[in-house]
Amino acid sequence: MRNNVNIDESVISLAQDMIRTVTVNPPGDERILAEHLERVMHEGGLTTKLYPLSPQRASVVGRVQGTGARPALAMVGHIDTVAPGEVPWSFDPFCGDLSDGKLLGRGAADMKGGTAAIVAAAIAVARTKVPLQGDLIVACTAGEEVDCVGAVDLLNQNVFKGVANMLIPEPSNLAVYYAEKGALWLKVVVHGKTAHGSMAHEGHNAIDQLTRLLEQIRKYPFELTEHKQLGVPTVSIGTVSGGTKVNVVADRCEATVDMRTLPQEDHERIVEQVREMAVKLTPAGVPPPEVSALVDRPAVETAGDDLLVQTVAASVREITLEEGVVGTAPYFSDAAVLIPVLQIPMAICGPGRPELAHQPDEYVQLDLMTKAVRIYMSVIEKLLA
Numbered sequence: 001m002r003n004n005v006n007i008d009e010s011v012i013s014l015a016q017d018m019i020r021t022v023t024v025n026p027p028g029d030e031r032i033l034a035e036h037l038e039r040v041m042h043e044g045g046l047t048t049k050l051y052p053l054s055p056q057r058a059s060v061v062g063r064v065q066g067t068g069a070r071p072a073l074a075m076v077g078h079i080d081t082v083a084p085g086e087v088p089w090s091f092d093p094f095c096g097d098l099s100d101g102k103l104l105g106r107g108a109a110d111m112k113g114g115t116a117a118i119v120a121a122a123i124a125v126a127r128t129k130v131p132l133q134g135d136l137i138v139a140c141t142a143g144e145e146v147d148c149v150g151a152v153d154l155l156n157q158n159v160f161k162g163v164a165n166m167l168i169p170e171p172s173n174l175a176v177y178y179a180e181k182g183a184l185w186l187k188v189v190v191h192g193k194t195a196h197g198s199m200a201h202e203g204h205n206a207i208d209q210l211t212r213l214l215e216q217i218r219k220y221p222f223e224l225t226e227h228k229q230l231g232v233p234t235v236s237i238g239t240v241s242g243g244t245k246v247n248v249v250a251d252r253c254e255a256t257v258d259m260r261t262l263p264q265e266d267h268e269r270i271v272e273q274v275r276e277m278a279v280k281l282t283p284a285g286v287p288p289p290e291v292s293a294l295v296d297r298p299a300v301e302t303a304g305d306d307l308l309v310q311t312v313a314a315s316v317r318e319i320t321l322e323e324g325v326v327g328t329a330p331y332f333s334d335a336a337v338l339i340p341v342l343q344i345p346m347a348i349c350g351p352g353r354p355e356l357a358h359q360p361d362e363y364v365q366l367d368l369m370t371k372a373v374r375i376y377m378s379v380i381e382k383l384l385a
Helices: 002-020 031-043 108-128 149-156 197-202 206-218 267-280 307-320 335-342 366-384
Strands: 047-054 057-064 072-078 102-104 136-141 163-168 176-180 182-191 234-242 252-261 290-297 326-329 346-348 363-365
Touching: 002 031, 002 102, 002 108, 002 366, 031 047, 031 057, 031 108, 031 136, 047 149, 057 108, 057 149, 072 108, 072 149, 072 366, 102 108, 102 366, 108 136, 108 363, 108 366, 136 149, 149 335, 163 307, 163 335, 163 366, 176 307, 182 206, 182 267, 206 234, 206 252, 206 267, 252 267, 267 290, 307 346, 307 366, 335 346, 363 366
Parallel strands: 072 136, 072 163, 163 346, 176 326
Antiparallel strands: 047 057, 057 136, 102 363, 176 346, 182 252, 182 290, 234 252
16 A cells, blocks of 8 residues: 555656646747656656757657567656636636545646656556566656657657557546547638728728638538547637738738648648639739648548557556546547557557646645556556566
């Protein structure tokens, strides 16, 4: 029982440290946290390596060496967060305080609570000195919230060579997710012709043009309109900006669009079709529209009856004494970068509540975080011991 208490205290303390280390992306500034996690994992018995991206940014990887009799298991969590946002919080977003059984702060749910749990689980396993049949890899990545730059870098560095399964502790309320929607974020810029507001007929209003285009994009005819588990694709207009002055006809307007897509959807085709829509709305004599992808991540899917998914689900049942939920994620994660290249199964299971991600007054429940540590230890034992 004392070991359990020590594990609980260590994961809570580590998660507090992580929240109090500001890694808002942009700009990221993850290196100071990556270096801290490197020290923690090294002191916990893992072999560690820092993967710098810049003087201010880095990912870190810890490894428990196995005998090689089984393939490796990777657990991957990101260490950057989104900004606190403009809506006031009822507490300091970076306080890392404990209150009513909750750990408070930006990133608590998404996903410093989950990342702390995989680190704590790996350290607990390493300290048992029980030999593993395969390597255990813990990757703490930079940059997931914007462009998954850390995951891309670790791929290029061959960190995941020999990995056969990947567990990602993104917020799922300890449900087990085996698929996630793709993400295609578009930047759309249209141009017009400036004129004095009193002679608007002499110009061409780019805001009007973009408004008509956005209405078409909202109704985009996706190739795949429904998925049994993931549901339907979605379109959300994220930002719109244009014009310079109330009495001047706007000659430029831009928007960003968030599309969430289903497996096998062709993102290049979507970009080209949106570009064609924009061109058709562009009058003669004005510059052509610009359509580009800010983020292009495919949907990821593992079979629901895959050994990894069922193993994680069994561990959830053992630790929580509840049946647990097996389903799919509406968001994307580092898996969108890693899985299409590695071609291995993935499962998402994390202690955070998905609906708290990117919200004010973010928190993670302490009991779910400590249960997550034991779930991950159980998965490691089942797959590697």
